[in-house]
Amino acid sequence: MGNVLLEIRDLHVAVGGREILRGVELTVPRGEVHVLFGPNGSGKSTLLAAIMGLPGFTITRGTIRFRGERIDGLAPDAIARLGIGLAFQRPPVIRGVRLETFIRAISRRADIKAEFAALHLDALRARELNLGFSGGELKRSEILKLYAQSPALVLLDEPESGVDLENIALIAEAIRRILHDPAARQASAGLIITHTGYILDYVAADRGHVFLDGRIVRSGDVRALFQRIRAGGYGEGGRTTAGGSHVG
Ligand SMILES: Nc1ncnc2c1ncn2[C@@H]1O[C@H](COP(=O)(O)OP(=O)(O)OP(=O)(O)O)[C@@H](O)[C@H]1O
Secondary structure, three states: OOOEEEEEEEEEEEEOOEEEEEEEEEEEEOOOEEEEEOOOOOOHHHHHHHHHOOOOEEEEEEEEEEOOEEOOOOOHHHHHHHOEEEEOOOOOOEEEEEHHHHHHHHOOOOOHHHHHHHOOOHHHOOOEEOOOOOHHHHHHHHHHHHHHHOOOEEEEEOOOOOOOHHHHHHHHHHHHHHHOOOOOOOOOEEEEEOOOOHHHHOOOOOEEEEEEOOEEEEEEOHHHHHHHHHHHOOOOOOOOOOOOOOOO
16 A cells, blocks of 8 residues: 555446446556556546546545545545645636736745746736647746746646647656756656657657547557557557547
């Protein structure tokens, strides 16, 4: 138990009265990076939202434990304070709050100025949070947010989607700094959703899981799972859901 950071048992989650997660079982040990694959609508983002305690995602059965303590039922700010951070797939706009003000308010890091520069976000410091940000800018500011927050468990929802190749490298390097921070006593654990797999070229991932219809149906070596999905789709015998070599 001492080595387990996140433990999810028989998790059922309803959204808008519809059951989306139907018995998720997942264990993430300290310092490990796990990757979630699965077709559109299979419930991957819902899982991250439920871990984060976001409103509208109702846990109807099961438990979520972080460092051995139940966190299901806690408010998102309490969960964030315990050391979990989420980079949204589509982050919300917050009018009237400048990017820099927001980052400084949540930052536990001394070197945040350097990270603004590394993520090419200096020109956006005074902008209202996420308002009119391009796809790449949105993703980079989400990663900066995580870097500032410095969580023990990092949840990344498609960090590279809609991002050009140069910016993927920029983002992936920053994710590496968050996950494998030499200043931290222990590396952070991560749970990453990806369709493209680009991120796997940069981040050393320990284990992969395939999501289908609200459950994890297969787990194993990340690269072997990804190759299998590329070759045959997401279903047990291949092709049932994703079809052909199309992954995302
Ligand atoms: N706020 C909501 N209200 C109603 N249904 C929702 C809501 N949020 C998610 N859902 C539904 O839950 C299902 C799972 O969505 P989710 O975003 O978790 O899937 P996903 O696996 O992350 O998909 P993708 O790969 O397309 O991002 C979808 O059918 C979606 O429409």
